[in-house]
Amino acid sequence: xxxxxxxxxxxxxxxxxxxxxxxxxxxxxxxxxxxxxxxxxxxxxxxxxxxxxxxxxxxxxxxxxxxxxxxxxxxxxxxxxxxxxxxxxxxxxxxxxxxxxxxxxxxxxxxxxxxxxxxxxxxxxxxxxxxxxxxxxxxxxxxxxxxxxxxx
Numbered sequence: 108x109x110x111x112x113x114x115x116x117x118x119x120x121x122x123x124x125x126x127x128x129x130x131x132x133x134x135x136x137x138x139x140x141x142x143x144x145x146x147x148x149x150x151x152x153x154x155x156x157x158x159x160x161x162x163x164x165x166x167x168x169x170x171x172x173x174x175x176x177x178x179x180x181x182x183x184x185x186x187x188x189x190x191x192x193x194x195x196x197x198x199x200x201x202x203x204x205x206x207x208x209x210x211x212x213x214x215x216x217x218x219x220x221x222x223x224x225x226x227x228x229x230x231x232x233x234x235x236x237x238x239x240x241x242x243x244x245x246x247x248x249x250x251x252x253x254x255x256x257x258x259x
Contacts, residue, residue: 143169155193170211173204186221212236
């Protein structure tokens with residue numbers, strides 16, 4: 108999703124860009140530290156290991172990076188760009204979102220018209236996350252009453 112029409116997001120991304128840090132862990136490994144905003148307010152910090160690309164939140168509050176882009180997608184009826192990790196998100200100018208907590212991904216993306224994933228693997232993982240929230244569907248017949256009792 109382009110920045111056009113959303114100068115507030117471009118400006119906040121540029122301001123946040125000045126705050127990104129590469130912080131060394133005790134073992135000498137570097138992490139990218141990115142702020143997580145929701146509705147323009149800082150809610151958490153996200154540390155991403157520069158080699159493994161594993162991410163952790165400082166406070167455990169943020170489920171996604173770029174949460175405001177989900178609202179933009181809902182309001183505009185367009186798809187949101189979804190990136191595989193915070194490093195890719197930063198490299199692409201923060202114009203989209205990164206899922207940090209896959210357990211809540213379907214809830215976070217509720218009513219988003221579409222997701223333009225950066226990789227095939229990411230699209231498959233997001234598809235699996237949505238499937239885990241869907242109920243098991245079947246057509247009931249008279250020969251399987253125990254299935255109906257367990258399904259209710």
